Every structure is written in structure tokens, then in C-alpha cells.
Amino acid sequence: MRPGRSRIWHDECLQLGMQQASLNSEYNSTPWSPGAAAAARLRVSDLSHAFVSADGVSTKIFDRLNFHVAHGEIMSIVGRSGAGKTTLFNLISGLLSPQHGSVTVGPRDDGTSGRIAYMLQKDLLLPWRSVLQNALLGIELHRNVRPEDVERAKDMLARYGLSGVANAHPHALSGGMRQRVALTRTLLVDPTLVLLDEPFSALDYETRLMLEDDVMALRDSFGTSIVLVTHDIEEAIAMSDRVVVLGGRPACIEQDIPIELTLAEHRNAVTSREAPEFRQYHARIWAALRAPVAHQGRGVAS
Amino acid sequence: MSNALAVEGVGVRRQRAVKLPSAASMIRAGLIVLVCIGFLALWQLAANRQWLNGQLFGSPLGIYNAAYSGLTQGTLVSDTLITLYETLAGLAIGSLLGTGLGLLLWFLPAVSGVAEGFSILLNSIPKIALGPLIIIWFGSGAGSKIWLAAISTFAVAMISSTAAAREIDRDLLNLFRSFKAERSMIFRKLILPSALPWIFSTLRVNIGFALIGSVVGEYIASQAGLGHEVFVAGSLFDLNTVWLGVIILTLMATLLTFVVQLIEERIVSWKPKR
Numbered sequence: 009m010r011p012g013r014s015r016i017w018h019d020e021c022l023q024l025g026m027q028q029a030s031l032n033s034e035y036n037s038t039p040w041s042p043g044a045a046a047a048a049r050l051r052v053s054d055l056s057h058a059f060v061s062a063d064g065v066s067t068k069i070f071d072r073l074n075f076h077v078a079h080g081e082i083m084s085i086v087g088r089s090g091a092g093k094t095t096l097f098n099l100i101s102g103l104l105s106p107q108h109g110s111v112t113v114g115p116r117d118d119g120t121s122g123r124i125a126y127m128l129q130k131d132l133l134l135p136w137r138s139v140l141q142n143a144l145l146g147i148e149l150h151r152n153v154r155p156e157d158v159e160r161a162k163d164m165l166a167r168y169g170l171s172g173v174a175n176a177h178p179h180a181l182s183g184g185m186r187q188r189v190a191l192t193r194t195l196l197v198d199p200t201l202v203l204l205d206e207p208f209s210a211l212d213y214e215t216r217l218m219l220e221d222d223v224m225a226l227r228d229s230f231g232t233s234i235v236l237v238t239h240d241i242e243e244a245i246a247m248s249d250r251v252v253v254l255g256g257r258p259a260c261i262e263q264d265i266p267i268e269l270t271l272a273e274h275r276n277a278v279t280s281r282e283a284p285e286f287r288q289y290h291a292r293i294w295a296a297l298r299a300p301v302a303h304q305g306r307g308v309a310s
Numbered sequence: 311m312s313n314a315l316a317v318e319g320v321g322v323r324r325q326r327a328v329k330l331p332s333a334a335s336m337i338r339a340g341l342i343v344l345v346c347i348g349f350l351a352l353w354q355l356a357a358n359r360q361w362l363n364g365q366l367f368g369s370p371l372g373i374y375n376a377a378y379s380g381l382t383q384g385t386l387v388s389d390t391l392i393t394l395y396e397t398l399a400g401l402a403i404g405s406l407l408g409t410g411l412g413l414l415l416w417f418l419p420a421v422s423g424v425a426e427g428f429s430i431l432l433n434s435i436p437k438i439a440l441g442p443l444i445i446i447w448f449g450s451g452a453g454s455k456i457w458l459a460a461i462s463t464f465a466v467a468m469i470s471s472t473a474a475a476r477e478i479d480r481d482l483l484n485l486f487r488s489f490k491a492e493r494s495m496i497f498r499k500l501i502l503p504s505a506l507p508w509i510f511s512t513l514r515v516n517i518g519f520a521l522i523g524s525v526v527g528e529y530i531a532s533q534a535g536l537g538h539e540v541f542v543a544g545s546l547f548d549l550n551t552v553w554l555g556v557i558i559l560t561l562m563a564t565l566l567t568f569v570v571q572l573i574e575e576r577i578v579s580w581k582p583k584r
Contacts, residue, residue, distance in 0.1 A: 098484075101488050102487075102488070102490075103484055103487055103488060124488075125488075126485075126488040128481055128484065128485060128488075129481075130481055132479075132481055132482055132485045134482075134499075134500070134503070135580050135581070135582075136503045136506075136578070136580040137580075145489070145499075146489045148499070149486060149489040149490070149491040149495055149499065150489060150490065177580045179580075179582040197489065
């Protein structure tokens with residue numbers, strides 16, 4: 009750690025505390041309130057992490073990164089390839105242990121501990137399991153599957169139009185159907201926070217819009233908080249309450265943009281894209297992504 | 311396992327369609343039979359007309375006579391059963407030990423590399439060269455043939471299963487870890503099922519190695535078995551009995567491969583057909 013240099017880096021980054029997040033859109037189904045700050049679903053505090061290459065060179069990916077995600081909030085993270093988005097998700101989900109700082113998952117409304125579910129880029133369905141068995145995998149790895157879990161899984165599969173293929177194996181499904189099974193598997197563990205790492209990038213446009221609606225409905229129905237990593241600026245604006253631009257080396261939050269859209273009807277993937285402010289947000293985020301990389305160091309994060 | 315059963319219990323059943331052979335596959339099979347009959351007829355004709363030396367090449371009729379004589383005396387069935395038993399026992403021991411050890415090494419990544427190096431070393435030894443040692447240690451009975459067949463299959467099974475466990479998709483491992491799965495759970499629910507196609511393809515390859523082990527063991531020292539019969543007949547220039555032994559060994563290998571394929575189709579039924 010070199011404090012002097014670290015300070016310069018941080019001066020170029022936004023430090024996202026409670027005040028920053030309070031710029032949040034009032035379009036949320038659960039509008040931002042001071043009380044919500046205390047009930048943050050995720051709090052990332054002073055997070056620092058570095059990778060050491062084979063030749064012993066340390067590449068700092070994050071240096072004292074701070075942000076939080078509120079109850080029922082959808083936050084998108086955009087950034088160039090190698091900005092550290094996936095590494096950030098790995099740190100939040102516990103796949104990597106941060107070298108410094110902390111990741112705190114907020115409790116549920118009833119005071120019990122919250123839970124993170126991570127949906128990776130690929131659907132990662134197990135080919136030897138049926139759709140229903142795949143959907144129940146997260147529960148099965150955690151505890152014994154109960155009859156009520158099976159009923160819940162069947163209900164959720166039915167909601168996503170998959171009840172007809174519950175007993176089929178994944179190779180018989182289309183890409184969109186597979187991704188919905190993966191989403192079902194993610195949601196059945198009853199998470200308070202869902203991490204989505206470009207989950208729709210390989211899908212056709214129509215399927216993508218449907219799944220975007222499904223994710224937004226999650227927040228509306230259950231108050232689930234969602235953090236989405238995407239390369240698709242339109243997707244980020246259409247779905248999110250906040251879009252965060254991650255960049256630089258070590259990576260920091262360069263911009264935190266609350267999304268406020270004027271909508272004639274209920275917000276969904278299509279109506280969001282028709283909002284008059286949509287293009288302005290797009291231009292702003294695009295400009296942020298094209299801006300010269302600040303505080304450039306060595307190496308590239310995955 | 312109980313969890314998986316619980317899920318099965320709610321009605322996840324595999325639907326199996328009755329598959330009839332296609333016209334193309336029936337024509338192909340018919341052509342193979344025709345070619346074989348033609349070849350045998352030509353061979354017999356050549357032996358009758360003495361275009362071929364019957365002492366050196368035998369003949370289909372001679373093979374038939376040898377089979378008839380072996381069946382009436384009862385030696386053909388008993389020799390076949392002895393070789394089958396030695397091959398199956400050796401295949402089971404070698405494959406189980408090799409596969410089990412190879413998969414369990416997933417728990418010990420630090421040891422895995424060293425153990426895999428040893429198994430590659432063991433695999434590079436010409437196992438047949440160990441034959442005399444095995445006969446001295448285990449005698450000239452079925453035991454030595456079983457161990458020779460087991461040694462012939464062990465290393466291949468171990469190398470293959472170690473690789474199968476190591477080559478698991480990292481994203482799948484991350485998925486399991488993101489669900490906070492314990493290592494024993496990852497092994498049971500991910501490593502083991504993922505390795506099944508590898509295990510079966512290795513088992514098919516190992517049928518041949520196990521047969522070589524048991525038959526060569528019978529060549530070296532034995533009182534019974536197809537290898538023994540072939541060896542004795544060869545030294546007596548009884549080429550028809552040699553051919554008979556070779557044909558039965560080929561049929562045995564084909565039958566065992568077919569049985570393994572059937573079991574594989576049942577257990578790895580989720581694998582998409584090509």
C-alpha cells in the first residue's frame with residue numbers, strides 16, 4: 009500500500025455513501041428513504057483486492073472501494089472489459105476473499121440473515137438432472153429438499169412457462185428456457201440480493217426483453233435487491249434504478265447515475281426504452297465509458 | 311443422494327421411446343453378414359482346392375469341427391467361462407480401484423499430480439512383462455490371471471478418472487461454491503456424475519486390456535482357459551482350434567462392449583444422442 013498514490017486515485021473516484029445513493033430514482037417500487045440506508049441489502053466497505061501474477065507483480069484491482077445497494081434496488085454496473093466487474097461479483101459472493109475491507113449482507117425484514125444468489129454468465133444447468141432437479145439444486149446443496157420446496161419450484165417453473173418441460177433434460181431446451189431455469193434455481197434459494205453477471209448476453213432480443221421483465225418483477229413482488237453486470241447500456245438503463253460506471257485501475261466507481269424515467273405506463277423493458285430521457289442516459293453512460301482511463305496501472309482484471 | 315431421490319419421488323421420470331432399427335442400419339448389417347459369408351465360402355474353397363495350405367491357415371469347416379468337438383467334450387464352454395471370469399474379475403478390480411482412486415484424488419490436489427505421475431509410469435510399463443512375476447506371486451490358477459488383467463486396466467482407469475475430475479468446468483465449480491456447497495457435496499453432485507461418461511468410455515477400452523491380461527496370463531502358465539487352449543493348439547499346429555479361440559475371444563470382447571454400452575445408455579441416459 010502506498011498511501012500517497014492511493015489518495016490521488018481516490019480523489020478521481022466517487023465515494024458512494026448514503027448521500028450518493030439517496031439520489032436514487034423515485035420510480036422504485038420501494039422508494040429510497042433514510043431508513044433504507046440502515047437496511048442496505050449489501051454494503052461494500054473499503055474493499056481492496058490485488059492479483060499477483062506468476063512473475064510476482066501485484067496488480068491492484070480495487071483499492072478501498074465503497075458502495076451499498078438498498079432494499080429492493082436494481083443497480084447495474086457497466087464498465088470496459090477487464091474493469092473488474094466479474095472480480096467484484098466473485099468478491100461479493102464469497103468466491104474470492106477480499107484482501108482488505110468487508111462485504112456485508114443486510115438482514116431480511118424479519119431480522120434473519122440475508123442471502124446472496126449469484127447467476128453467472130452461462131446457464132450452467134447440469135445435463136444429468138431434469139429441469140425440476142436443476143431448479144432445486146441450490147436448495148439441495150444447502151439442506152434437504154422438502155415437499156414444499158418442490159411445490160414452490162413447480163410454481164415458479166409454471167410462472168416462467170416451464171411447467172411442460174419440468175421433467176425434460178436441459179439439452180431439450182432453447183437458450184431462453186435454459187436461462188429461465190437458471191433464474192428459477194437462483195431465486196428458489198430465497199435470496200435477498202441477486203447478482204446477475206451478463207445473464208442475457210447470449211439471448212435473442214425478444215427473449216432478453218422477457219427476462220428483463222422477469223427480473224424487474226422480482227423486485228416488485230418480493231423486494232429483492234439486484235445487482236446486474238452488463239455490457240449493454242440499454243439493458244442497464246431499462247432495468248435499473250442506478251447505473252454505476254466502473255473504471256480505472258485500480259477500479260473505482262467513476263459515475264453513479266440515478267435513472268429517472270418519465271413513463272406513461274408501468275415500467276417494463278419496453279416502456280423504459282421508450283422514455284424521453286432514455287437517449288440522454290445512454291449518451292451520458294457511453295461518454296463515461298469512452299473517457300480516458302484514469303489512474304492506469306498494470307495488468308487487466310478479469 | 312436422499313435429496314435426489316426425494317426429487318425423483320415427485321414424478322421426475324425418464325420417458326423412453328421404443329427404437330426400431332432404421333432401414334439403413336438393417337441394410338448395413340445385412341451387407342456385413344453377406345461379406346462374412348462370402349469370405350468364409352472363399353476361404354473354404356481355397357482350402358478345398360489347396361490354394362491355401364490347410365495346415366498353416368486352417369479352414370471354416372475345420373473350425374466348425376473343432377467347435378463341435380470342444381462342445382461335445384465340454385472343454386469349450388468351461389474354457390470360455392474361465393477366461394470370462396478372469397477377465398471380468400480383473401476388469402472390475404482394476405477399473406474400480408483405478409477409477410475410485412483417481413476420483414478421490416480430487417480431494418487432494420497436492421497429491422494428485424504425484425499420483426498421476428506414478429500412474430503414467432505404471433501405464434508405460436509393458437504389463438505383459440510382469441506376467442512371470444505375477445505367476446510366481448499368485449500361482450498358476452485364476453488368481454494370477456485376474457491380477458494381470460487388473461494391473462492392465464488399473465492405470466488407464468486412474469489416469470482417465472483423475473483427468474475427468476480435474477477437467478470439471480470451473481464455472482460449474484463456482485456455481486456450487488456460490489451455493490456454499492461442501493466439498494463432499496460437490497464430489498457427489500458434480501464430480502461423480504460429470505465423470506460418468508469418462509468412466510464408461512474407459513471401461514470400454516479396458517475390456518480389451520483385461521482380455522489381453524487374462525489370455526497372456528493363460529499363455530504363460532495355466533491348466534485351463536481359452537488362452538491355454540490357443541497356446542497348446544498353436545504349439546501342435548492345430549490352427550483350427552487357434553482360430554476358434556480367437557473367434558470366441560473376439561465375440562467375448564464384442565459382447566462385453568455391448569453390455570457396457572447398454573449399462574451406459576441406462577445410467578448416462580441424459581447424454582444427448584449424436
